Amino acid sequence: MAPVPISPINVGHIDDVQELRKARPATIPERFVRDMTERPTPATALQSPNTVPIIDFSRLVRGNKDEYESEMLQLTRACEEWGFFQVINHGIDLSLLESIEKVAEDFFVLPLEEKQKYPMLPGTVQGYGQAFVFSEDQKLDWCNMFALGLEPHFIRVPKLWPAKPLKFSETVEVYSGEVRKLCQHLLEYIAMTLNLRADFFEEMFGVAVQAIRMNYYPPCARPDLVLGLSPHSDGSALTVLQQGKGGSVGLQILKDNKWMPIQPAPNAFVINIGDTLEVLTNGKYKSVEHRAVTHKEKDRLSIVTFYAPSYEIELGPIPELVDENNPCKYRTYNHGEYSKHYVTSKLQGKKTLEFAKVESKKPT
Ligand SMILES: COC(=O)C(/C=C/C1=C(C)CCCC1(C)C)=C/O[C@H]1C=C(C)C(=O)O1
Ligand SMILES: O=C(O)CCC(=O)C(=O)O
Ligand SMILES: [Fe+2]
Numbered sequence: 586m587a588p589v590p591i592s593p594i595n596v597g598h599i600d601d602v603q604e605l606r607k608a609r610p611a612t613i614p615e616r617f618v619r620d621m622t623e624r625p626t627p628a629t630a631l632q633s634p635n636t637v638p639i640i641d642f643s644r645l646v647r648g649n650k651d652e653y654e655s656e657m658l659q660l661t662r663a664c665e666e667w668g669f670f671q672v673i674n675h676g677i678d679l680s681l682l683e684s685i686e687k688v689a690e691d692f693f694v695l696p697l698e699e700k701q702k703y704p705m706l707p708g709t710v711q712g713y714g715q716a717f718v719f720s721e722d723q724k725l726d727w728c729n730m731f732a733l734g735l736e737p738h739f740i741r742v743p744k745l746w747p748a749k750p751l752k753f754s755e756t757v758e759v760y761s762g763e764v765r766k767l768c769q770h771l772l773e774y775i776a777m778t779l780n781l782r783a784d785f786f787e788e789m790f791g792v793a794v795q796a797i798r799m800n801y802y803p804p805c806a807r808p809d810l811v812l813g814l815s816p817h818s819d820g821s822a823l824t825v826l827q828q829g830k831g832g833s834v835g836l837q838i839l840k841d842n843k844w845m846p847i848q849p850a851p852n853a854f855v856i857n858i859g860d861t862l863e864v865l866t867n868g869k870y871k872s873v874e875h876r877a878v879t880h881k882e883k884d885r886l887s888i889v890t891f892y893a894p895s896y897e898i899e900l901g902p903i904p905e906l907v908d909e910n911n912p913c914k915y916r917t918y919n920h921g922e923y924s925k926h927y928v929t930s931k932l933q934g935k936k937t938l939e940f941a942k943v944e945s946k947k948p949t
Pocket of ligand 1: 732735794821893
């Protein structure tokens, strides 16, 4: 008997949102219209746009004793209470931030046929398209994505690196090298806020996995009905997000059970703690749920770097961070398996982290 083909995932037809925007249909296609409970919150019900803590990186690196100590306190508070912070004076050349934004914009404005030379196939996470779609009846995000695995090199898929715009690959390489160093330094300071050795994470992570994802959100005639990106927490250890200049305010985080918009500080990166740090710190530092909303007239671009341990490592709560007041909440698992679980599950709040939770003991 002929081998039975493994059934491909049937995701149905996925409309490209930039093309939809150009066609301006009279109504938003049903697959993008969210159920009432999922729709963006009316502005009046949002948490006021309180700014997430701002960390002045230059004060950590070369501040005097007082500056260093107050910045470290701020960093601790950010990781414990917010799971999000913005980093200013990060030392990465602003011209590089402009260049990555420019090549990303130039990529997204290419004709659809050109972008579709690099398809993100159903069930995969690299290339151009929509990730995390696994069925025909799943709601779609009002977003076009382009994602590439970067480090270690074996996760690269060379045929997905675009030929146009000409400077795309070169710019991604230089930018990612700088963001990688920033992640390494931030993790050193984060380790020290936990009374761990500065090189603790660097040593544990091995050759860290790094990926880049560019998200483009065209304007939407009915931003009240759709989501730019479904609520989720990131599977990474750290995520570094650059928001395009002049775009709408689109990122929202779940703070005290209410959605709060994040107003980007000029030339800053938004950093968030991913699931992996939540597990390693036994929940002391939180990976916070976030989503993106769209705007009636403005588009928005975000350039996101995921930084995570090598797939080989086994991880679980750091023993120093577990005690009778903070009992072990997560099991030990292989990070490669978690990554696989993450990229094969739909974005659904913090659901993917259930993979790592220790089953709660039933009262006897
Ligand atoms: C669309 O992709 C993602 O959202 C994403 C995937 C990142 C990855 C690649 C694009 C290439 C292969 C590596 C990796 C899975 C990291 C999110 O990344 C999160 C999820 C995990 C797990 C993680 O480490 O970052
Ligand atoms: O575009 C944004 O602001 C959010 C992006 C994001 O959360 C992600 O890519 O994981
Ligand atoms: Fe995210």
